[in-house]
Amino acid sequence: MSIARQKTDGTRSRSPRKRSQAKRVSEPVISFSELDGIRYLHFGSPWVQGAMDIEHPDELVLSYIQDMMAWLLFLEPPARVLQLGLGAAALTKFTHRHCPDTATTVVEISQQLPWVARQWFGLPPEDDRLMLVQGDAADFVGDPANREGFGVIQVDLYDEEAAGPVHDGSRFYRSCYRSLAEPGIMVVNLFGRHASFARSEERIRAIFPQVLLLDPQDEGNLVLLALKGPPLQVSRRQLLARARVLEEDYGLPARKWARAVADQLGLGR
Template sequence: MSKTKNNKPPAWAPATLSEFEGVRFLHLDSIWVQGAMRIRKPQQLELEYIQRMMVWMLWRESAQVREGHAIQLGLGAAAITRFCHKVLRMQTTAVEINPTVISACRAWFHLPEDDGRLRVVNADAARWVQEPEHLQSAQVLNIDLYDHDAASPVLDDEDFYRHCHGLLADGGLMTVNLFGRDASFARSATRIARVFGSDQVWSLAPTKEGNTIVVAARGVQVPEREELERRAATIESQYGLPARKWLRLVRPLPLNLIQQLRA
């Protein structure tokens, strides 16, 4: 964790909560929602964009969905961390810079203590992804790094995405939460594509709130449509996620972005 010049830890935005109609919401000293959990179904993925962050499951064979190491950069309300650890039962690591978020998730959002399959790290993701011991350690990487106003990604340059690419083992998959109704989406998607290659990057149509999920892969062959449909049906039946809807929403990068990359 970085420190200020007077050697004191930085002052983090405090985590707070609200509840409405059986759902608990995480905030960071603002009205903006940083995550949510249905109180009686804590392992359920409540927010639509968080559900879509699991779209990587379509690119993995059904028998291999649960295999490997899943890393989250940005803990939020720990929804993806709980799902990967408790439902998929994957080796799971979450990296979160704000210690009050980790404390809030443990107190209010059913985040368990670390165990043989779970590790929650209080660290700066920008530095963590550069550490040599993490190279090619992940089969799945989920990135949801926004400031306390939920206005823009905190880490969003080519150097960061290059280190993210390095985290992935061959065949690994990354999902990133971006806002798709803003010019910043085109910039972010272009940066990702420059690192991963335009044929290894896809996006979903924006949610009604404007969140667009980008998928990027390290050396993945896209299955035939019929196989993707089989996988989507399996995901829906086993995990209750709307994977057939995801399949309708997935698209390659827009042609104008690909042309910019080739220019």
């Protein structure tokens, strides 16, 4: 499950509450709102858990969700991507459409959210490039069978209370590291203004050899990229050239990412 730190007003519909029999998971009260052509996903509160442009359902609406694709600055789409937390399926749909040679595995603990994502947010059916796993993200990455299985891991794990990430321990991040191929990148949605941020960043930096931060969004979300593999060897010019390609091919704000990364790496102009 995912969250953006913003609220909406609009007409809402609700889905009933039910429980997972597999792990006795308390299912959130899922509701929706629509405003100015955007459909929003909520978990029983005004906080936004995902969004979709009704006219353009495959576009990435939320700024932090766009930032979750910043791994494209450094990697070509890998053979396998792991997404921890489904939300409104924006990342899933984007990868499925724009990365035809990539297979995506989505781990979502809620039993009802995949159905909601299909009915209301255009999640495509499972096929040889898309697999949904109902289960706990920490259990999945902790399974030795998934060691070095993914080129990219996207982590967006928040519940309806939004009181910091659901999984935020060193053991979890170490399992993510082990589940990455080399080179590989873990991308994490964090709350830059939340008390949990410094703790999260410290734990990730203790495990990954290189960590980069994108600029925080107005709503407070801040995306962190943790790299597995040798240190980056890149110039500012190369980053900006790559960013221009990404903007043309994917319509993503890649030059903003490139400038943020170049500044952190101390790359000359």
